[in-house]
Amino acid sequence: MDRIDALKRIAAQAARGDLSFPTNVDATLKLQRALANPDCHVDEAARLVQTEPLLAARTVAIANSAAYNRFGNDVTNVRSAVQRVGFRTLGALAASVIVRQLAGGITDPELRAKSDQLWRHSAHVAALSQVIAKRVSHVDPETAMFAGIVHEVGGFYLLSRAAEFPGLLEGGADDWIEHGETMIGRGVLLKLGVPAPVMGAIEALWNGMRALPPETLGDTLLLANDLSPVGSPLMERPGAAGIQTAATIDFAVGEGTLTLILEESAAEVRGLSAALS
Template sequence: MNRLAAFKHISAQAARGELAFPTNVAASLKLQQALNDPDCHADTAVKLIQADPLMAARTVAIANSVAYNRSGTQISGVRPAVQRLGVRTLQSLVAALIVRQLGSTITDPALKTMASQLWEHTAHVAALAQVIARRVTHVDPDTALFTGIVHEVGGFYILSRAQEFPGIMDGYPEDWVEHGEVEIGRGVLRKLNMPEAVMNSVEAMWEGLRALPPENLGDTLLLANDLAPVPSPLHQPPGATTRAGARTIDFVVGDGTLDDILRESDEEVKSLIAVLML
């Protein structure tokens, strides 16, 4: 099967909801479903997270990050971490775990390198989206963080399937964009029961149309994606390694500028990225 036929085959499966996830994703999906329940009590969330050592460690780490620890008081337990973060942020952490687990079964060195770069890009986008939401667009920062985490989930899915179709990720990124990104991305997001606002914002990024200054969640995601210093390996020409030129984007925000906000928020962004990269 050639590359384009393979993209179309996986896209058709995604459209039908026939998605093959690694086995370690199943437990995380159950945790996500529990946290999505509006009746989920904090005690239930604590017990679910304590049952997963990796999730427990990440929950405490992000609760102690600059972004969420305004007082500077360090905590060491899951319960106070859950109380500080709230269910919305926990949903983002579980989403991050699911996205990373999609790439955990990859053994091919080239694909592993792509997955690693894609996650680094994702962490930057998520952290930047949270800051831009809070300081610029004034949309919900938790939703912006969550959307940044899942915006490339279709890419992680195709990388998790790529070993079944040798050579599918060779060549130029336009092939992925044209023949797989939207259909596969949409299918995976639906399978993960993403909220409509998140779905719409990711689709806005695929369309590539945004306002400057940004106005809504879709604009927030697009700007964060443009500003991320690490590019997605699924959208960059061969040999390209940085997007430093995007850092020239600037505009007035109140009494300051976007550049002022990014410099003021640099420690916060780095703290969030460090936690997501754990």
């Protein structure tokens, strides 16, 4: 089976909802649903978070990052961290654990390296999305961060299946975009219960449509994706120009510029991306 046929096969399975997830993903999905219950108390949320060590560690790390700890008062336990970040951020962090778990069974060193790069990319896009939402587009920052976390979930699923199909990733970005990104990504997002507005923003990213300055969640996500200092390994093309910077797509925002805003928010972006990684 060549790579195009393999991509089409996986895409067809995703479109039918016939997706194979690791057992730990199902467990974290149940945890995420429990946290989304409006009757869930902070003590119960803290107990649930502590059942997943990676989620517990990331919750404390995010709570102590510059974005949430403006006065330098570090928290040292999960309950205090949950109180500081809130349940919506907690839901986004649970999603980050799920995304990482999708590729948790990868043993091939080359695929593992791609998975690690894809997560570093996702973490930077999530952090940049939150800052751009707060300072530029004025869409909901927590939703923007969540969109950044899950925007490459189809890519993680593809990497988790790559060992079954030798040569699957040899075609480069064009084959992934044409035959896999939309169908596989949409199928996995639906399986994970990603809300429609976030789905719409990610589809706008796939289509490459945006306004500058950004106005919508999709605009925000696409700009963050373009500005990420770590690119997606699934989108690399031979001879591509490489990562863009604020200087190459700068524009005025209020009385400042995008470049100035990103300079002022650099500590927030570094802290959030590091805590997610």
